[in-house]
Amino acid sequence: MEPSEDDIVSYDSRWLKQRTTWAHEGAPYPLRPELMEVDAASAPGAHVTQRAWRGIACPKCGRCSSRRDFKGWTCETAGCDFTHTLPHALIAPNELYDAFNPLSKGYATSRDRVDSNGIVVQSQFSHNYRINRYELPGICGFVTHFIANRTVQQEAGGPDEMWVEMQTADTGLRRGSKPKGDEEYLGRQFMVNYGMPYKFITAATFRSFDDACNTIKAARSRLNWAQRYVNPGACKDFNEVLAIGYFEEQSINVSNISTRSNNSPAKTVQYHDDGENGLGPTIATLSLGYPAWMSIRLKHNHYLGVTTGENPVDEPPMPGCIEYQERRKAYDEMQTIEDKKERRSKLEALSAKLGLKSKPVGRQHAPDALKLHLGHGDIVIMHGEDVQKFYEHAVSPVGKLRFALTARHITPEHLTPEERTAYVVKEDENVYDGSAIA
Template identity: 90%
Template structure:
């Protein structure tokens, strides 16, 4: 027989407790906004320049195949106290960083889901556990690790073509703790083991900044290297930003800085004629190697008589130009050393004198300086100071660029100089081009670089000197600029040639001593 059911008592609706508002789940409107922004960020990424050699569409396939990553849930894999591999996917710190050769990431652990946004956030301080100790041991033992990235990582500079992809072998270089949003987190820094090999995840398209300048960044030989391609010309500017390892290396910038102040480098105030008198320039300078006909006459000396800093600077700058332009340029045969005291600067000028090679490189020592690069006055305005129209390709960023460029392209079939000049004069009148217009008379700075101690700047290409000019304004008490060029002997008159022989660079600096 069926069991008798216990009687149930019906509870009146009035006796029910009022409903509490439903807590917002991570799928609600707050998370939708975050997710939309995240998807937009991922969709805007450029394609990578290559393809990964090792990849997987699922985590299980990845972990069951790779001997260096068997972590089915965590972001790191260690074995017998040695770190073997790390995976970095969507949930990362806002201060994480990935480029072609360097990865900075947080250690795992201590995170929870934020109910308002659906994002994982740091909920508690991180402490050093076995994984961190393993990374520190890798650094001591110089053991590399494999880094893997997921296609949900917002810090990766390009789109990842698979769910998971192996980046490459990396060497861990630093472990440290820092406070972020009130919580202590532990961070790792990894550097690609073979920085000379192209990184497949490097963006195919370079980043374009607001002035139309294309910039490519990388980290190599302990320099942050930014290469800027100016619009409308063939050429580039490369800025090597030195870190403390570069500055403190044996024979490096710190020792150079000291020697420039203590050794007799030959720095003297150059003179220049003005009427019947000789006037001394503000800067102290000395020229080594081939004579450079500077605006202020400098003392010429042989590299045989140079101190270690001058020789080392020449070698370091030769290495830098070979690094950014391999097999293209001749080695430098001249170094001009200039000392800047407080409030001394060099106004806008170019280095396009006859007889100079297409590459100029400068090593900065001491207090920092600002280097500003802008279009020359006549190319910016379209007319010379004598109100004559400029018959050269208009540069992006100049006044009335679109109209001038269209007219210039249409004139390329005209060979008669008088007819070309007539059309250019008509265009100048139509557009109201003047050498002293109302308002801005000089082009705004297209590029401004902060030059620190040990930094190197390379300008390559004749067009840079033809269309652009640069100025340097030091900030501080004392700065030395060591600038190297290749000067063609054939452009020197017999009176200008030196009595000594300029030998080849004997200091073979290759940048590898501190890698």
């Protein structure tokens, strides 16, 4: 008989107690997630998927531990010796081949996008690289993108060999962390710093070049060659290399970080600059592995025209900023005024007139002026302090695994005695001259 709604007021308690057993799995159900495994049948890169940078529950003691080391997991319980490493499902250089954008031994095509009229682009072809040089408007500085072709990638000791070595060698790549109150914040990417310490990052490991694998030394040397190529004369050799390994869905997040309880992938890429004190004016990066997009835009204070607080920027307005023409005209007129107060009140009046804001409202960031497609073996050089002062950049990797090897010159005098390392940073001995690809 069909029950009527009135029957609901009285029910049989046996109905509430009824359980249906699920035929497919016997109780008790495992609450502890299984350890991730990779075997010979797994696809290339199976060990660097998004799941591979999540934590584990220790099968010995039950403790949840984060993935800290590139090489695997270590239980964080004092005294527990459990470790878990995955075999390398090596991503061979051929796996990086993109059928839609094939590379040959001819010069590579450029996929860079220039979205600002003010940027002056010059292209050169040399050493099998297409070399795009972007002069950013309004500042003294440039960004140069060396786009590699197959000859570069396959060069002896070059990007293909470096890519394999970075995947397999013990480089010391590890996620950095820093305390925040009672909690610990864990950086997303795996990092290791060689040579002079770059103290502004959360790298967990600092090593001497003497303990570096060939790739680290060769990257330093290749980047020194590249900086001399774009800026002959006035450059200082790099004395630091920061290696960053990005697994799937990890992108740079300098102001940091994901909490240990929130390991979800970054939905937005973080814009930042590399303009810390004590650095030389040139920063060079070698990309290995799957590609990434590097976006460069004006910082919002220069875009909107007001620094923090309500003080209008008393500097020439940057091409590409809002109300540029008006601001340029007003700024030029103002150059005759020497009295600081008068200058300031003029600037304030101008800000009010043009509706310049002190903080970005909603998505009021500058549009990207430049987007560089960083492929395997490509080099990017940012030269000039103004690049870091007026512009910011963000990098979003696309694909399973990418390494960025960034070289800087760090002024030794800028480090306090405590910040200095026990090892001595030697000169670049592995002198690369590009002759094999000339």
